Amino acid sequence: MKAREKERRFSKVREAVLQYLEKSAEPHTAIQIEKALAKVGLKVHKTTIYRELEILEKSGTIQYVYFDGKQVRYELTSKPHHHHVVCVDCGTVKDIAVGDILEKKEKAIAHKSKFTILRHSLEFFGICSRCKK
Numbered sequence: 001m002k003a004r005e006k007e008r009r010f011s012k013v014r015e016a017v018l019q020y021l022e023k024s025a026e027p028h029t030a031i032q033i034e035k036a037l038a039k040v041g042l043k044v045h046k047t048t049i050y051r052e053l054e055i056l057e058k059s060g061t062i063q064y065v066y067f068d069g070k071q072v073r074y075e076l077t078s079k080p081h082h083h084h085v086v087c088v089d090c091g092t093v094k095d096i097a098v099g100d101i102l103e104k105k106e107k108a109i110a111h112k113s114k115f116t117i118l119r120h121s122l123e124f125f126g127i128c129s130r131c132k133k
Helices: 003-008 012-023 030-039 046-058 100-113
Strands: 062-066 072-076 083-087 093-096 123-126
Touching: 012 030, 012 046, 012 072, 030 046, 030 072, 046 062, 046 072
Parallel strands: 083 123
Antiparallel strands: 062 072, 083 093
16 A cells, blocks of 8 residues: 555544544643543554554644653644643643734734744743642
8 A cells, every 4th residue: 555545544543533632622642642542442552643643744634742842742733823831840731822912923023034934833831720739
């Protein structure tokens, strides 16, 4: 089977990964995805998870994000543009919307720098309410 044909096939695992990410409010690591699939009775080797994530990333369906140089996390590209808050103690990640102010600032930066900005990321690092206790 050619590589392109393999990418087009929609496997049971790929479908489960997408369903999990669709229901999620934050990005997840491959290990978190593997554990979540196991909880619903789909035992999958981590190599298979990584292979499916790579196919989904190459197709533009998901994207990966890094926080503070730590583990790669994955999220759907179809979600509205957002940013993240990250707990430096426990690693909890939450999606947040910043609003129009940042969009206007990005346009101004593009104009002033004479860059065509393709994308950006913004993360806030702090301590979540559970860890503050």
